Structures are given as structure tokens and as C-alpha cells.
Amino acid sequence: MEYLEKLRSEIDDIDRELIKLFEKRIDIVLKIGDYKKNKNMEIFQEDREKQVLKNALSNLENTEYSEEIVRMLSCIMDISKDIQKEKI
Numbered sequence: 396m397e398y399l400e401k402l403r404s405e406i407d408d409i410d411r412e413l414i415k416l417f418e419k420r421i422d423i424v425l426k427i428g429d430y431k432k433n434k435n436m437e438i439f440q441e442d443r444e445k446q447v448l449k450n451a452l453s454n455l456e457n458t459e460y461s462e463e464i465v466r467m468l469s470c471i472m473d474i475s476k477d478i479q480k481e482k483i
């Protein structure tokens with residue numbers, strides 16, 4: 396049990412960091428949303444999304460996780476687009 400608790404505590408620490416970074420990311424997504432609105436740009440930017448995924452895969456240490464990373468970032472970018480649609 397101690398072992399499981401220790402691992403869960405590690406996950407809690409990682410989640411805390413992820414949430415902090417995610418909040419920062421949302422702040423920036425909102426600024427980009429404002430910019431797009433002012434410039435009459437489409438919310439969905441296909442080339443940029445491809446670049447985000449490419450950057451992420453090139454930074455990956457364990458390539459076994461490629462599919463999971465693409466899924467995670469695609470989900471994050473879907474949330475970004477929802478935020479830009481809802482809040483701006």
C-alpha cells in the first residue's frame with residue numbers, strides 16, 4: 396500500500412505542474428483568440444496544429460508514447476478551439 400501511495404503522490408505532483416502549465420496555456424490561447432477575432436482569422440489553424448504535433452514528437456524521449464502524445468495534444472487543441480469559440 397505504501398508503494399501505491401507513493402506512486403499516487405508522484406502523480407499528484409505531476410498533475411499540479413500540468414495544471415499550472417495548462418492554465419498558462421489557456422491564458423495564451425485567449426490572447427490568440429482575441430488576435431484572430433481582430434484579424435478575422437479562422438479559429439482552426441491546420442498548419443499550426445501539424446507543427447505543434449511535429450514539435451512535440453521531436454521532443455519526445457520515448458517514441459513508444461508517440462500515439463498517446465498526439466492524442467493528448469489533439470485533445471488539448473480541441474479544448475483551445477472550444478475556448479476560443481466560447482469566450483471570444
Ligand SMILES: O=C(O)C(=O)C[C@]1(C(=O)O)C=C[C@@H](O)C=C1
Pocket residue numbers: 424427428438439440441443444447471472475476
Ligand atoms: O496557434 C493558434 O492559432 C492557436 O489558437 C493555438 C492552437 C493550440 O491550442 O495550440 C489552437 C487552435 C489552432 O487550431 C492551433 C493551435
